[in-house]
Amino acid sequence: MTTPTAQAPQKNSLSALKGLLPFLAPYKREFLLAGIALLVAAGATLAIPYAFKQMIDLGFGATGSKSIQHINSYFLALFGAASVLAIATSARFYIVSWLGERITADIRSAVYRHVVSQSPQFFETTQTGEVLSRLTADTTLIQTVVSASISMALRNVLLFVGGLSMLFVTSARLSSIIILLLAATVLPIVIFGRRVRKLSRDSQDRVADASAMAGEILNAMPTVQAFTHEGIEASRFDASVEGAFKTGMRRNRARSILTLMVILLVFGAIVFVLWLGAHAVMQGRMTGGELGQFILYAILVAGAIGALSEVLGDAQRAAGATERLLELLAVQPVIQPPAFPLKLPLRTRNGAALMLQDVTFHYPSRPQIPALQQVSLSVSPGETVAVVGPSGAGKTTLFQLLLRFYDPQQGAITLDGVDVRQLDLLDLRAAIGIVPQDTVIFSADAMENIRYGRADASDAEVISAAKMAAAHEFIEKLPQGYQTFLGERGVRLSGGQRQRIAIARALLKNPSLLLLDEATSALDAESERLVQSALEAAMTGRTTLIIAHRLATVQRADRIVVMENGRIVEIGTHEALVGLGGIYAKLAALQFHTAS
């Protein structure tokens, strides 16, 4: 993700967490409940040292007839406080964990929904592995914060404030001393906290790098092994993992120093004050119970500070994660539907009319080199137009623009007289069926893979589309027929079989404009003839554009468009173009010579 993650981290670390507010907002009621449970639990915790003191001074210390009764009631009170603590704490844990899971799920869905609506340009510059690590690692960090850290923080702030007040109530003198000492510990915590946060973000980025790399390689295993690159790839991954390890360890070092300082300073301060307290008891300025109470409160306060510094570390890591997720959520698709889209005219019996006027286009990543130059073409409804030309001529690019994956820098493309930029993207793409140059098969069965063309198609419709694409016969022969799982990316099919599934998928959609990009290139002559005649049947009632290298495929097209270097150089029927004696004639001479 070169664009978003390259930005400098924000100055104020935790402010990034504010970006989570919209995700927390729907659950105000649950937060309120958690808050109540939290308050009750903190109250019970704070009551325990006081109950302790009563027990020691009045229960153990007192003499006489009331002593037994006292002991009973103070022990009961102590147990009561503990029971309230138990119930409130478990309730808080439940609610807060629920919130954590719920909000993480919401964020994951929102990010995914956002990512899948991005324009192709986004995916040219973004590694899928990066997006995946945002969806998993970063959201998990946020889950920690929402489910554990928020409640830990609140609980410990309450304990800190409450414990501190009770310390003062118990002994103002000792408390003042302890406060001064604790204040001295804050400075190093803050300084080191900053460092930990920066290192956390680095370490997350390194992990994302490593998983992005692994993702790409795992998707290309046959190539990796054919070129015997296993060792090289493993070492590359090693290096990447090692980088992640080093940054991770730098973070952990900083964090362990932080922990060391916090514990040493806090406990040093407490031990010192207790030492003073012990003297006070010996001199009779304090009772034993009071000192006991003071110790317990001091432990609560110190524990709260320790926990808060932990929470701060987590919160800072989560802030880094939030920052990255928000950056991802802030990326707007380059291709936007218009605010007030026009509707396509009702579909005519013959299919769509298509017009390109002076279209000039270069890919965003190659501003210098136009992929299409002043391309003008008018295709009437029902016409079949073949597009031929050398590799890199801009044929596939033409299709990309028709689907509005990109907008041309100059010129316009109209479908049935409406500029494609005036249409809702969903309407435009619903009207177009495409068999792409690289067929995509999803890890599902044959039925579902064809049904991808139209989600609400019945089984019978799927089968008739498969018949049209000459795919029915081979699918029937698969072990479980249409229910056969085709493997991840269709690895269990041959190239030609994959193409026929893709053709069936496009036909099922019943589009008014059919785009075939080398749709039959992987088929043997026999299957191609089968698919060809099937396609011819399918082409009636719709406008069709066929890209093909094999001229035998395109001879029967109504017109043939010859492209070269992003320009249309010749247009005409097969016979006319052969007669012209230009590029097409040369290609034809070559192909039909070698073929026959």
Ligand SMILES: Nc1ncnc2c1ncn2[C@@H]1O[C@H](COP(=O)(O)OP(=O)(O)OP(=O)(O)O)[C@@H](O)[C@H]1O
């Ligand atoms: N996403 C992209 N970013 C930058 N340049 C691209 C991109 N896709 C294609 N190109 C370039 O645009 C030019 C036209 O490519 P296009 O895919 O349209 O060729 P083609 O005619 O379909 O070729 P082939 O017959 O090999 O499929 C090529 O020079 C190619 O390198």
Ligand SMILES: [Mg+2]
């Ligand atoms: Mg192509």
